[in-house]
Amino acid sequence: MKIETLAVHAGQRIDPATGAVSPPIHLSTTFERDVEGTYSRGFMYTRNNNPNRQALEEGVSAVEGGAAAAAFGSGTGATGAIFQALAPGDHVLAHVDAYYGTSRLLREIFVRWGLQADFVDMSDLSAVKKGLRPNTKLAWMETPSNPLLKIVDLAAAAKVIHEAGALCVCDNTWAPVIQRPFDLGADFILHSTTKYFGGHCDVLGGIVVAKQENDLFQRIRGIQYEGGAVPSPFDCWLILRGMRTLPWRIRAHSENAAKVAQFLSQHPKAERVHYPGLAKHPGHEIAKNQMSMFGGMLSLEVKGGRDPAMKVSTSTKIFTRATSLGGVESLIEHRASIEGPGTQSPEGLLRLSIGLENADDLIEDLDQALR
């Protein structure tokens, strides 16, 4: 089946009790035991499993082409479960431009619990090679990256990582549907489903999808219900509802972002525009090979640095000043001041999440704000 069809039907079944087409939300935390003492209907207690969570995991796994998935209460919760599944003394090699929360999780929590972590620019394959150690168990890739939209060559990096005996995770939050990490060598895919899967800025979630149900995935599954950071049935229902329209939304986000990027790249007040769909973007050729479209995120460096950038972010009328991404509404954010001390983000940089409004209105709004 093609991805639009999978997105509509995966994890979907008509409710056997009522015939409901839209699935019911099973709020029950506990499920009846058979007289024989077994649980023939498959559910016992909602932390272990729940019909809505199972449907979500089946659905996302099918859309990504994986074997299984484990859903969590947030993207960060899902990321943490992957690191928890490793052992003290294991080494993680992460992309220097990985999501800020992911590098903080490694540096501030997991290093204290005995993991070793290094950060390298994974768009440079020789840096990946140099960073791998005999005890490297996992490499954390993310592309396009945040907030500079750097591109990692997933197939080439995965090859180097596998040769060193490590597994690869790809955080695919920014490019669901339009980038297929399992086809490019990733062993696990991480999504913050808070973003494009949910798609409406109204639910927090995360999921780990496994290409194969290997030992590491079994440990992640154990951490899911023994650790207990599980999503609520309603959250699972909302994320799966969002997934039904994901292929069409991501296409529209990408088309809009391409138009906005094109406009900004010719604007006299724009110092630089980071969007992998622009021919002059340093990762454009690789992005063209590994993505079918270039996504809905871009960033803009305003000439003159912090103050003019702040002024732009307070002058838009359609873009809302807020963090996060992937919703129907366009958002604008001054990344350096959100990340705070230690940020790698240039002071003049504004990150834009391009929504599903008409691109002409978005362009007009940015044009007046830049003036």
Ligand SMILES: *Cc1c(COP(=O)(O)O)cnc(C)c1O
């Ligand atoms: C938002 C985000 C996360 C973290 O997800 P939460 O749901 O906020 O915990 C991880 N990776 C990327 C790329 C993100 O954009």
